[in-house]
Every structure is written in C-alpha cells, then in structure tokens.
Amino acid sequence: xxxxxxxxxxxxxxxxxxxxxxxxxxxxxxxxxxxxxxxxxxxxxxxxxxxxxxxxxxxxxxxxxxxxxxxxxxxxxxxxxxxxxxxxxxxxxxxxxxxxxxxxxxxxxxxxxxxxxxxxxxxxxxxxxxxxxxxxxxxxxxxxxxxxxxxxxxxxxxxxxxxxxxxxxxxxxxxxxxxxxxxxxxxxxxxxxxxxxxxxxxxxxxxxxxxxxxxxxxxxxxxxxxxxxxxxxxxxxxxxxxxxxxxxxxxxxxxxxxxxxxxxxxxxxxxxxxxxxxxxxxxxxxxxxxxxxxxxxxxxxxxxxxxxxxxxxxxxxxxxxxxx
Numbered sequence: 001x002x003x004x005x006x007x008x009x010x011x012x013x014x015x016x017x018x019x020x021x022x023x024x025x026x027x028x029x030x031x032x033x034x035x036x037x038x039x040x041x042x043x044x045x046x047x048x049x050x051x052x053x054x055x056x057x058x059x060x061x062x063x064x065x066x067x068x069x070x071x072x073x074x075x076x077x078x079x080x081x082x083x084x085x086x087x088x089x090x091x092x093x094x095x096x097x098x099x100x101x102x103x104x105x106x107x108x109x110x111x112x113x114x115x116x117x118x119x120x121x122x123x124x125x126x127x128x129x130x131x132x133x134x135x136x137x138x139x140x141x142x143x144x145x146x147x148x149x150x151x152x153x154x155x156x157x158x159x160x161x162x163x164x165x166x167x168x169x170x171x172x173x174x175x176x177x178x179x180x181x182x183x184x185x186x187x188x189x190x191x192x193x194x195x196x197x198x199x200x201x202x203x204x205x206x207x208x209x210x211x212x213x214x215x216x217x218x219x220x221x222x223x224x225x226x227x228x229x230x231x232x233x234x235x236x237x238x239x240x241x242x243x244x245x246x247x248x249x250x251x252x253x254x255x256x257x258x259x260x261x262x263x264x265x266x267x268x269x270x271x272x273x274x275x276x277x278x279x280x281x282x283x284x285x286x287x288x289x290x291x292x293x294x295x296x297x298x299x300x301x302x303x304x305x306x307x308x309x310x311x312x313x314x315x316x317x318x319x320x321x322x323x324x
Contacts, residue, residue, distance in 0.1 A: 004277065005187030007210040008269040011229035012313065013049070013068035014100060014168040015262030016142055017085055020078035021048060023139045024071055031117050032102060032144075033160030034069065038062040038322040045074045052163050052228075062322070063267050064315035067165035067228030069100065072262055086248065086260035087141040094248030096308070097261035098169035098234060099135065099143035103225045105162035106155075107134065107148040113158065142260070145169070149225040167205065167230035168264055170308055171247050174240035175204060177305040178233050182206050185278065185285070186266060186310065191219040191230065200237040205230050208266075231264060249307035263301065263309035271312045275300050 018024040028034045028050050038049040048071040049062045057065045077083040088097030104110045111125055111134050122135040122143055134146040151162040172178040182188040188206040195202045205219075207230040224230065239245045250261030268274055275291035286303040291312070294301075300312040 004274075005208075006268070008267075008315065009187060009208050009210075010064075010066050010267050011188075011208060011231065011264060012063055012066065012267035013070045013265045013311075014165075015070040015072055015265070015311075016100075016140070017260055017262060018071045018073050018140055019083055019085060020139070021046070021071065021073045022078070024048075024073075025050075027139050028069065028071075031114060031119055033163050034165075036324060037065075037068075038318070039324050040318055040321060041323055045072060047072055052160070052165060054161065061316055061319045063313050063317040063319075068265075069165055070262070070265070084258055085140045085142075086250070086258035087143065088248070088250065088261055089143060094252075094257050096171055096248040096306070097250050098171060098232075099145045100168050101145035101147060101166045101232075103147045103149040103164045103166040104158060105149060105151050105153045106158045107132070107146055109156055109158040111136075111146060140260075147225055150222070151226060164226065164228045166225060166227060167232045169232040169234055170261075170306070171234045171236065172304075172306050173235075173245055173247060174305065175202065175233060175235040176240075178235075179204060179206075181304050182231065182233070185282065188231070189214060190216045191224055191227075192221070193217055202235045202237075204233040204235070206233065207231065247306050249303075249309065251309060252307070263311050265311035265313060267313050267315055267317075269315055271298075271300065271314050275312060278302075 025036060025048060029036060034050040035053045036048060037051045040047040050069045051065055052067060062068060086093040088095060114136055120137040122137055125131055125134050136144045136146060138144055183190060189209040191205045191207055193204050205224060207227060248257060251259055253259060272291050278285060288303055288309060289301040291300040292298060298317060301309050303309055
C-alpha cells in the first residue's frame with residue numbers, strides 16, 4: 001500500500017558533515033563547479049546548500065531543486081585537531097554510506113583538470129578494471145565517483161553546465177526490504193539493476209519518475225547518467241542472512257562510532273499531508289522526527305530499514321531565510 005505520490009515529488013539533497021567550510025566550500029565550487037545557492041546559520045551549526053545551477057532551476061527555491069548537496073558544519077570542529085569524520089568506507093569506522101557521484105561531459109578532461117588542481121584520487125581512470133569511472137576524494141575523505149554523461153562532449157574540453165550530482169550510494173543489508181521501502185513507502189521507481197555475481201554484489205538505482213509510461217528496471221546507462229538525484233543501493237551478498245550484521249547509518253555515535261553522512265531528502269508541495277498519509281497507512285514506520293514535532297519546524301525524518309535517515313520537506317522551506 002502506497003501513499004499517493006504526485007509529480008511534485010523529487011529527491012532534493014544529500015547531507016554530509018564537514019570539518020571546515022573554508023576548505024570544503026571552495027573545493028566544491030572551485031574544483032567541482034558547484035554554486036553555493038543558500039546558507040542557513042543556526043546557533044550551533046550552519047548548513048551550506050550547493051547545486052549545479054541551470055537556466056531551468058535557477059529561479060527555484062533551493063528545496064524545490066534536484067541534485068543539491070548540503071554540507072553541515074558544526075561550529076568549532078574546525079579548531080579541533082582530533083575531530084574526524086567517517087567517510088563510510090572504512091571497516092574500522094563502520095561502513096554504510098559509500099559515495100556521491102558527479103556525471104560530466106568528458107570524464108578524461110575533467111579528471112585531468114582535477115589532478116592539475118591537486119585533488120586527491122582514490123581511483124583514477126587508469127586504475128583497476130573499470131576504466132570508465134574514477135573516484136576523487138573531498139577534503140574530509142568522502143568519495144566522489146566520476147562518470148561520463150557525454151552531453152555535448154568535445155575533445156580535450158569540459159563544460160560545467162553539463163555536470164550533474166547524479167547519485168548517492170548507500171549499502172543495504174537486505175535489498176528486498178530496502179526496495180520495498182523506497183518504492184512502496186516513498187514512491188521511488190526502480191530505474192535499473194546491475195548484477196555482479198562474480199564479485200558478489202548487486203546495484204539498484206532508484207529515483208522519482210513521474211512518466212506514467214515508464215517501465216521500471218529498464219533505463220540504460222546513457223540515459224541514467226544524465227539524471228540528478230538517484231539513490232544507489234548496494235547489496236553485498238550474504239549480509240541479509242546474518243542476524244548480527246549492521247551498517248553504520250552515518251549518524252550513530254554508539255560505542256564511539258564517528259559520524260559523517262547525514263541523510264538524503266525528499267521534497268514535495270505538501271509534505272505534511274504526505275507524512276499524515278504514511279502514518280495512516282503504516283503502523284511500523286521508523287520516524288526519528290515526526291512532521292512538525294522537532295526543534296526545527298516543517299520537516300520530518302524517517303528511517304529506512306538500515307537506519308539511514310530521509311528528511312521530508314516542502315518546496316518552499318526557508319524560502320526567504322538564506323544568508324547569501
């Protein structure tokens with residue numbers, strides 16, 4: 001049973017905690033071509049909203065856009081030499097979140113530009129078996145996957161107007177439970193599935209798609225690379241059969257765990273009604289903050305089967321409160 005999903009539903013942003021905005025903001029704007037579109041200072045933290053601004057989205061409020069990256073800075077951590085963040089890929093810190101992904105017109109040229117700008121890489125195009133993807137590292141050690149969308153591709157050239165914040169990857173324990181949640185509770189559509197039985201993992205790509213004729217699990221890679229705000233669920237075989245297995249959700253500090261990844265976020269025109277409808281249709285949802293009941297009003301947070309947080313907001317949240 002699914003709460004009604006209308007054409008206003010989008011995946012709006014992905015939140016990552018950062019140590020120093022004076023380092024992270026210039027990294028994403030100066031090296032990855034994003035634009036700082038909103039800044040919201042609160043008593044103990046500040047939120048920075050970044051986006052690839054286009055002629056189609058530049059007149060929209062930040063919360064009505066797709067492909068937004070939210071960087072959360074807790075005041076004072078930049079002065080703590082011992083402050084560290086969990087990038088989600090370290091076994092000792094607790095794996096969970098994997099990476100964000102940026103798609104570009106010409107991946108080779110873009111990688112070369114990043115190397116010229118002294119960006120560190122986890123994997124270059126020439127490394128490993130997959131020669132069509134790379135992984136850069138941001139100042140806090142988060143992985144940024146690079147893929148090519150080929151939009152108006154020109155030799156030895158790259159144009160930031162073609163860049164997209166394409167997807168956010170999280171690891172999931174049981175894909176059946178996760179797919180059921182994202183599709184039937186939140187209303188996402190399954191764009192495609194990639195199976196790698198030899199390597200013992202599968203990938204599921206989901207997003208909002210409001211085309212009534214869209215056939216789920218049918219999108220090819222070329223079309224998918226041109227989109228924004230996809231969520232990639234990674235399933236490593238066998239985790240679903242281990243009762244003690246658990247991924248780190250990015251927010252837990254249990255047993256000294258480090259935080260890092262914060263959440264993804266969906267936005268729609270009437271989130272209050274949507275949350276009410278979910279509550280009426282399901283009696284076992286894991287709300288961390290019910291609609292309008294937290295310290296910050298007009299938002300809600302729901303957890304998926306692995307404990308990852310999904311924020312629910314409106315298209316006009318903080319519309320007149322940006323400090324930029």
